[in-house]
Amino acid sequence: MKIMLSALAEKLGLEYTGSDLEITGVNTLEKAREDEVSFLVNPKYAPQLSETRAGCVLTSGPYVEKVERALVSGNVYMDLAKVVEIFAEPQGCMSGVSELAYVHPDAVVDESATIYPFAFIGAGAVIGAGTQVFAGAYVGEKTSVGTGCILYPNCVLMGGLTVGNDVIIQPGAVLGGDGFGFAQTPMGHMKIPQIGNVTVEDRVEIGSNAAIDRAALDSTRIGMGSKLDNLVQIGHNVEIGQHCLIIGQVGVGGSTKVGDGVVLAGQVGVADNAEIGDGAMIGAQSGVAGKVAPGSKMAGSPVMPAGTFLKASGVCMPKLPDLFKRVKKLEKELEALKRTVTNGDEDE
Amino acid sequence: MKIMLSALAEKLGLEYTGSDLEITGVNTLEKAREDEVSFLVNPKYAPQLSETRAGCVLTSGPYVEKVERALVSGNVYMDLAKVVEIFAEPQGCMSGVSELAYVHPDAVVDESATIYPFAFIGAGAVIGAGTQVFAGAYVGEKTSVGTGCILYPNCVLMGGLTVGNDVIIQPGAVLGGDGFGFAQTPMGHMKIPQIGNVTVEDRVEIGSNAAIDRAALDSTRIGMGSKLDNLVQIGHNVEIGQHCLIIGQVGVGGSTKVGDGVVLAGQVGVADNAEIGDGAMIGAQSGVAGKVAPGSKMAGSPVMPAGTFLKASGVCMPKLPDLFKRVKKLEKELEALKRTVTNGDEDE
Amino acid sequence: MKIMLSALAEKLGLEYTGSDLEITGVNTLEKAREDEVSFLVNPKYAPQLSETRAGCVLTSGPYVEKVERALVSGNVYMDLAKVVEIFAEPQGCMSGVSELAYVHPDAVVDESATIYPFAFIGAGAVIGAGTQVFAGAYVGEKTSVGTGCILYPNCVLMGGLTVGNDVIIQPGAVLGGDGFGFAQTPMGHMKIPQIGNVTVEDRVEIGSNAAIDRAALDSTRIGMGSKLDNLVQIGHNVEIGQHCLIIGQVGVGGSTKVGDGVVLAGQVGVADNAEIGDGAMIGAQSGVAGKVAPGSKMAGSPVMPAGTFLKASGVCMPKLPDLFKRVKKLEKELEALKRTVTNGDEDE
Structure with a gap:
């Protein structure tokens, strides 16, 4: 992929400074070559501007004048996403339905979909247009997957699920495993069959080896545009709102409701039946039970206001x-x- | 599936109130239709009794009189498990041994077992009667799996393991990966080959993407009826007793002994060589090292009595x-x- | 496998005490038979010396005189590794390239490599001499795997990765899933395509169901001889040095640099953009942000010197x-x- 800087700027709707140049890729300030574009957001890396060989730097404000050529952006990360998209080679090396895949005769696979060897598509499953199902992925009976989705290798979508459009499931993620539901009896823990499902809305991404349990009854729901990182655990009947960011190794207990735009930082644990209001942000490794107010910033286990936690744990604890x-x-x-x-x- | 309420009550050995009715399913109070049965245990949801459209409610005590029709139970969760079992459609859409599976000529697969496409059954492996091995599951050489088990898609049972009857392995779980054992040498960490195995007793359930390591020597053991949730990590040579509940993302270090009926709440970490007595309950995100007395309720990292932790962390910390x-x-x-x-x- | 004690001692370059004996295996002090060798390092288990039936005990110092036959070692764990290696039967039951595997015509597989059924080798991938690719493993396009590696069942190596020699990937581990990178836009979180890769150096081991993300740009790196345990999460662009030990369920945030010989104990969380100096040791469940000095021992969340944490959390907290x-x-x-x-x- 080669593109003139002027053409790239036009594509992005951005101004550029300096002379025109052929651009062949995108890279970090440290690694970029003379024909690559790089970027700067974090002031921590500003000193690298004087040493980078990058042909052009996508940046904003005062940094624009510090480089020979700049792409001038009001939202550098957003424009970076667009630039990278232009140069990205997507994963994968096949198209069409492999003869080595198993597609149940009662499954409906769009003719523009890609099914890799050793993928399994169960009875009554639906695979939408342009969707790619990589090797070893499992789509259970009656599970419906929308258009433009990517199911990476060895991910598992058990039966009866509903997955929207433009959803990305990273390798090894499991959707629709049984929720953890047992009745206590004199004979031990008796399994309560988990007959609900999982509903994943459009543009959701689920990280590698994450586990989203099916509901006991009804649905576990992941709202539109929410992004779940690797090794995240979502219990049965949880409802995650729209546009949430749920970072690596977070665990959310059964029947908990998470609002829209919530951020749960890495390794946060949320108990069963909790409620986290819209826009709340929970600090890394925190433990949440009960209710968290919308818009609040909380940390600690159990959580308290993040500022209090910072003082109590960061300042006071070592002096205890x-x-x-x-x-x-x-x-x-x-x-x-x-x-x-x-x-x-x-x-x- | 349709069943008259009177027949359902008889099946369960329960009394019912109100007139007879044809029941076609089970659902939450909020979602149940007029021909579905619902349930109530948690008083938090009692207000929904006045609004539910459920044809019948499985419940106990004072709630019985608040609904038009009740199934009267002394153990609602247990009877719910039985009701759901009646209406549940199990996962899966195949039977018999698929021609697309690999079964080693020296493996022994019971004729009533189900082996899906792309499942792998190694040399000398044994698959018991009625056991289902879903797509992409791996059963290593000389591993023995009992009767009535379910090995969900892409789970891995390495070689030499012993799995009892009625065991459920959720998708992506790994049993018998190498324990984390290395000798420190001047040349770096030298691997100590892990030549022990894993023994899983009857009626155990292992969650999605959990990891149960094989022993260095001897066995890692999971006792009868114990239930392990998603993303749980069990180190080499660990012994888990009977009827334990080990919740999501718990990690247990090598050679630790966990007694019978122990509950480890979500994200608990247990160090190597620890001992947790029968019936102990450890609060979420706690850190355990050394010994925990039988029957004790502990929390914190490191653990202290749960009541003390509640005061120290929940009440005192914010005021520190x-x-x-x-x-x-x-x-x-x-x-x-x-x-x-x-x-x-x-x-x- | 049978070997005379005298021959075993010679192989290991060790002295032995007592009479010669035929040895047929290695086991724990508790379980060893008369024709097996056992070992003792931890004084906690010394009382078992008087009761073991082991024909010979690999040990050091004062313990040598307490048993009938000893293999006398200066580094018991290292010599144990060598002994176990002699008796170990490696996992697996096949050799050569299975006709049930998928190998892309443009892939290069060494003739001494083993490819199991349902393994997938993408276009331009390279599999080195003696490397074993177990069932259901995925090797993406242009990914290069060195010699003597083991890719256990259902592990995933996405496209474009570089894996050195003698690397072991445990079952279900995912290398090269997308990093968690999104630009905040008025329309929600826009994915920044992750076009970097993962570089894994020689003699690295990655645990079951671990997740090592590909870099946004450039590389995520795991240094020579480092060992990562089960369910570990490594974010995009992280650099892990040589000979590190990263214990179960640790999470390391994006762009963090971890030096050589670092130990991160179980469930540690490290934030984005942190730096951990050579030889640092971080206690279990700790939370690290910012910089940690080389050689320091830290614990707590946020971390403080381990001794301080021990007092503050272990002694003071319960008295708070x-x-x-x-x-x-x-x-x-x-x-x-x-x-x-x-x-x-x-x-x-």
């Missing part, structure tokens, strides 16, 4: 052993002073 | 910054008072 | 509720004393 000494000293000194005051007359 | 201020104030005031007392005579 | 009471008491008593001092004359 010292605080115990100070309190002990106070107790002794106060005791001594009490004695002094009480016996004052006699001492003098 | 304030406590530091109070102690500082005490120190100043005490110092001032000391000066007052010492200089008392002179001041007056 | 009591400390609040003590401070309240101090406040009251000081107040009372102040009144006494102020009103002193009048009271008397």
Whole structure:
């Protein structure tokens, strides 16, 4: 892929500075060659501007003047996404339905879909236009997958699920495994069959080896545009709103409701039956139970306001052993002073 | 599936109230139709009783009188499990041994077992009666799987394992991957080959994308009826007792012994060589090392009695910054008072 | 496998005590038979020496004299690794390229490699000499795998990766899934295509169901001899040094640099853009952000020196509720004393 800088700028609807140039790729400031475009957002990396060999830098504000050629952007990450899209070679090396795949005679696979060897498409499953099902992926009976989706290798969509359009399932992710539901009986834990399903709305992405359980009854739901990172666990009957970011190794317990635009940072745990309001942000490794108000920023386990947690855990905790000494000293000194005051007359 | 309420009640050995009715399914109070049965356990959802359209509600005690028709139960979750079982359609759409599966000539597969396309059954493996091996599942050489088991898609049972009867392995779970064992040498970490195995007893369930390591020597054991949730990690030579509940994303370090009936809540970490006594309950995100007494309820990292943790972390931590201020104030005031007392005579 | 103790000792370059004996295997002190060798390192298990039936014990120092026959070692774990290697039967039951595998016509597979049924080797992929690709493993286009590697069942290596020699990928691990990179736009989160790759150096091991993301641009790197345990998550553009030990369920955020010889204990979380110096050790469940100095031992979330954490969290936290009471008491008593001092004359 080669494109003139001027043509690239036009495609993106951006201005550029400096002379025109043929661009052949996109790379980091450190690694970019003279015919590649790079980018700068984080001021931490600004010193690299003076050393980069990049032919052009996609950036904004004061950085524009510091480079020979700039693509001037109001939203660098967004324009970076567009630039990378232009140069990206998508994963995969096949098209059409492989003879080595298993497609059940009652499945409906759009003729523009790609089914790799060793993929399994069950009875009554539907695969939409342009959707790619990589090797070893499993689509269970009556599961419907929309258009433009990518099911990467060895991901599993159990039966009865509904997946929207432009959904990406990374390798090894499991959707629709049984929820963790057992009745306590004198004979031990009796399995409550999980007969609900999973509904995944448009433009959702699910990370590698994540696990989204099917509902006991009804549906587990992942709202439009939400992005779930690797190794995330979503319990049965959870509802995740739209445009959420759920970072790596987060676990969400059964029947919990997560609003729109929520951010759960890495390794957060959310208990069963919790409610997290729209736009809330939960700090890494936090533990949430009960309700979190919309728009709040919380951290800690159990959570408290993030600012409080920062002081309590980051500042106070390391000084806690010292605080115990100070309190002990106070107790002794106060005791001594009490004695002094009480016996004052006699001492003098 | 359709069944009269009277017949359903008889099947379950329960009384019912109200008139007879044809039942066609089971659903939540919110979603149930007039010909479906629902259930109520958690008082939180009792207000929904007045609005549900459910034809019948499986419940107990005071709720029985609040609905037109009730199935009266002494253990609602247990009876719910039975009701759902009646209406459940199990996952899957095939039977018999697929011609697209690989079954080693030296493997023994019961004629009533189901082997899906792209499943792999190694040399000397045994698959018991009624067991289902879904697409992409791997059963290594000399691994024995009992009767009535379900190995869901893309799960992996490496070689030499022993799996009992009625065991369920959710999609993507890995049993018998190598334990994490390395000798420190001047040349770096030298792998200690892991030549032990994994023993899984009857009625165990292993969650999606969980990882149960094979022992270095001897066996890693999962006791009868224990249920492990998604993304759980069990180290080499761990022994898990009977009827345990190990919730999502728990990690258990090597050679640790977990007693019977233990509950490890979500994201708990247990160190190597720890011992957790029968019936102990460990709160979410806790960190366990050393010994935990039978029957104890612990939380925190490192663990302390759960009640103490609740106060220390839930109540005290958010007030910790304030406590530091109070102690500082005490120190100043005490110092001032000391000066007052010492200089008392002179001041007056 | 049978070997005389004298021959075994010679192979290992070790002395032995007692009479010669035919050895047929290796096992724990508890389980070893009379014709098996066992080992002892941890003094905790020394009492078992008097009860073991093991024909010979690999051990060191004072333990040598406590058993009838000893293999005398200066590095018991290292020699154990060698002993086990002698008796180990490697996993697997096939050789050559299975007709049930898919090998793209443009892939290059060494004639000494093993490709199991249902493995997928993409266009332009290279599989080195002696490498084993188990059933259901996926090797994407242009991915190069060196010599002597083992790709266990259902692991996934997406396209464009570089894997060195003697690398072991446990079952279900995913290398090269997309990094978690999205631009915030008024329309929601826009995916930044992840066009970098993953580079895995020689003698690395990756645990079951781990997830190592491909870089946004450039490479995610795992240095020579580093060992990653099960369910570990490595974000895009992370650099892991040589000879690191990264224990189960650790998560490392994007662009973080981890030095050589670092140990991250179980469930540690490391934020984006952090730096961990050579030889640092981070305690279990800790949370790291920013920089950690080389050689330091840290723990807690956020991390502090491990000794401080041990006191603060292990000793002080459980006494925190009591400390609040003590401070309240101090406040009251000081107040009372102040009144006494102020009103002193009048009271008397």
